[in-house]
Amino acid sequence: MFTGIVQTKLALADVHQAQGLTTFTFEFSPHLLAGLEIGASVAINGTCLTVRTIDNNRVSFDAIAQTLKVTNLGQLQPGSVVNIERAARYGDEIGGHVVSGHVMDQVAVTDVIDSANNRVVWMERPETLAPYLLDKGFVALNGCSLTIAEVEEQRFAVHLIPETLDVTVFGEIQAGDRINLEVDAQTQAVVDTVRRLIGDQEGLKKLLQAE
The missing domain is CATH 2.40.30.20 (Elongation Factor Tu (Ef-tu); domain 3)
Incomplete structure (x- = not known):
């Protein structure tokens, strides 16, 4: 962990x-x-x-x-x-979110926008992982716990402060680079549960209508 x-x-x-x-x-x-x-x-x-x-x-x-x-x-x-x-040890401060280290996919950087004290990085939003990449949700990118700042249908963005740019590889990231992505496990569990419940309700409705 x-x-x-x-x-x-x-x-x-x-x-x-x-x-x-x-x-x-x-x-x-x-x-x-x-x-x-x-x-x-x-x-x-x-x-x-x-x-x-x-x-x-x-x-x-x-x-x-x-x-x-x-x-x-x-x-x-x-x-x-x-x-x-x-790896985290018991008693360590969890300053980000729990990350398993099991990368789910790579996403390509589509755009990098720099300002005086901020960098905005836009990345692909794969269809298979899109339900878990939500506005203000957690995501691990190259192992870095980040909050999603903006979401569009086919891409999403994170905003990076100077400290993150200094300590991580995101200070050198460029359009076209491929980034390891792991979605937040809690978000995935909630989304999958809701989708399953909705599916069960639709299935029950169809069964009742058939009778």
């Missing part, structure tokens, strides 16, 4: 590709290394990966082909910068 509060951004130090498996290696700071053990979970651009090796400050993670297909990790090359968050 993660909070969606990105701790830092890091450049990929090395990538090794094998059949059906890719290994990513990063150089962690002493702060990020503190208490880290093999088998621990770390969110890389919002994707939950497991620590495979720790060699001094070099930490490696494996990703299978399916993970590379669903997320933007398959596009990473040495020097690519990603968002990093260590």
Whole structure:
């Protein structure tokens, strides 16, 4: 489990590709290394990966082909910068919202609008996930917990403050970039429940009419 509060951004130090498996290696700071053990979970651009090796400050993670297909990790090359968050611990402050690290899709950035102290990023709103991408709702983008500020039929936008731009990869994001997306689990549960109840009522109505 993660909070969606990105701790830092890091450049990929090395990538090794094998059949059906890719290994990513990063150089962690002493702060990020503190208490880290093999088998621990770390969110890389919002994707939950497991620590495979720790060699001094070099930490490696494996990703299978399916993970590379669903997320933007398959596009990473040495020097690519990603968002990093260590797994949440009991007692940690939940400053964002609960994030599982299970990316559901990638969405393309369609427009980036900068002003003096704000950046607006517009992204695709996939039809399959549109019911869960609601105005003022939570969403995790590259692992960053954000509030949706504007919604249109085929796209949605988030507004980013300077602190977010400094700490995360969103300071360098450009139109055409692909972003990992995870919808809020509570929103998904509520929407799915309501849709099921509505469907049950319509089915009951048709059954009564048939009788």
